[in-house]
Amino acid sequence: MLRSALVVCWSHAAAVAMFLLVLPPAFAAPPPPRSPRVVALIREAEAALERLDTARARDLWAQIYDIERSTVGICQLGQLDRRLGRWVDAVVELTRCVQEMRPPATPEEQKLYETRHADLAAARRQVAELRVFAPAGAAPVLVDGRLVDESGRIYVAPGQHEVAAAMPDGRTVRSTVHVTAGESEPRAVLLSAEPASIRPAAPPPARPAGAPAQPAAPPGRWLIYAGSAASGAFLVSGIVLHIVASLEDSALRDEMCKPHSDIENAGAFRREQHAVDVKQHLSTAALVAGTALGAATLAVAVLPNGAQIRARTAGAEVMFSW
Template identity: 45%
Template sequence: MGTALFLVLFTTATAHAAGPPERSRPVKELIREAEAAVARLDIARARELWAEVYEIERSNVAMCTMGQLDARMGRWAEAMVELSQCVDQMPAPRTKQERSLYERRHADLARARTRVGEMVLVPAPGVVGMLVNGRGVKHGSSRVFVPPGQHEVTAVGEDGQVARTSVKVEAGESKPVPLTLDKPAPVDRAQGPERASGSPAPGPAAPKGPPQGAARPGPDLRVVVTGTMASVGLLVTGAVCLQSAQGFKQEATAAWKSADSGRAAGTALRPDYNEIIDTAATGKLMSVLGTGALVTGAAAGVATLVYVWLPNDTQIRVATHGAEIRFRW
């Protein structure tokens, strides 16, 4: 309630000092709503309403009030900007009440200054834009208030150069920040703007693709024949191994059945179980070898087809455990 009363007294004192024109009805409504927001301690809402007032009448009263409300919310960088403008535009006090208000605004500004750091941007010739922490700096401004800590300052040159620097500012500190740009290399008009980067002038561009009238080289016939033969050989080997595996499996199964039936009748000789086990193991090994041969043969066939159909400048890279194998044709 005391803050609301203070705002009213502040507005009245400024009105007597500068003699502003009568406020419009929308402005009066906004101020009344802002005072109600302060009374219920909704400082953020009051700040929004005073910003609307400032957009309408651009008064120093609104600017000072926004600075005070931002300070109450701990937004010291914003408060510093607003209170600086507030104090700069306050007229010299003529009454005791104006003197008290004048001194309080200076005290608010001094308190805000101890909570923020100040960067004084010193742009070099050719700088057309500046940003602090990604936010543009108003053209012509050189003093930027920021919270204490590390900040990124960016300068943009008229030729598109970009320079970045990191600046650490402490609370209450004012630090100059020179912004320089790398000078662009002079343009050789005889050679064109391509020489501006300082790189040597490129020679005539090489024609893309094979020369006109020259046939594009085809795949190496030796590679195709070797790949085809390897694929067919592996496929045949795999089929033979699988057929043999089936025979060993059938032989072992028959031996087991014969041994079981003879043992049940009590007339058969004691079977050689080691031989049966070896036969079954041989069948399993042949099955594994046959399957591997079929897979490898199929892969060789696919690789041969890929070699024949893909363009000659294609690269296939296979990286395994940090090693890289390149196949190029």
């Protein structure tokens, strides 16, 4: 008898346990009631959506989310920002939405779960993602003035963006990056704490002991040829002008010494003498230019690269280097 009673008790306990396990969700503990303020805002947001006033509905759901931080609220914000074309905000909100959603237990929940993931994928194609690597101790790290979280990831619109970080010593390091929408991988942005002005230069390649020093590269041959040609042209022009001016000056002096020259020809003689003087000045200038250009061409051809010429005058020093 005692054994029969124990069997009956165990069977009743098992039946009660199975009954409790298969209770429908309606018998589960109800969620905490919403405040009258939240209920009123939800009704107003639904009315705004019926009027196709998406911007007003978005503002109302933002107020709801400030009061009651729920998964439904963040998902609604993501959907509304997607409709408004606010892609960066939509991606951030929909990412949190799918992270907070519980695993689907019914076909309806599965459909909603897949819809939310599809909406997130569509929004991700409209933005780019940056991955910022900042030096140790840099804080805050900003992208266009927006704070980057500990993960270093942030979503941005297509285009150019400035990434900045404040160093512990007060310096600010910056970098500029240009991104396009729909990139498959996050764009890495490396902020360097070392100023460009003090970066050590790469050491020259080591030369084996006893090896002859490599001669410096000679200047371009075209430069020597061009300088020589220009110097020769100036010198030849100067010489020709000097000869012509000398002959004309001699002829003009002979003409002036003739007995038949009179005062009426004085004006013509002066004009011809002025023309002769101009030719002499031009010949002198051409000779000086040709000589200077020839000397410079010779110096470039003979002296090695890096040679310096120092000239001192009145306590001042002028240095030429090439």
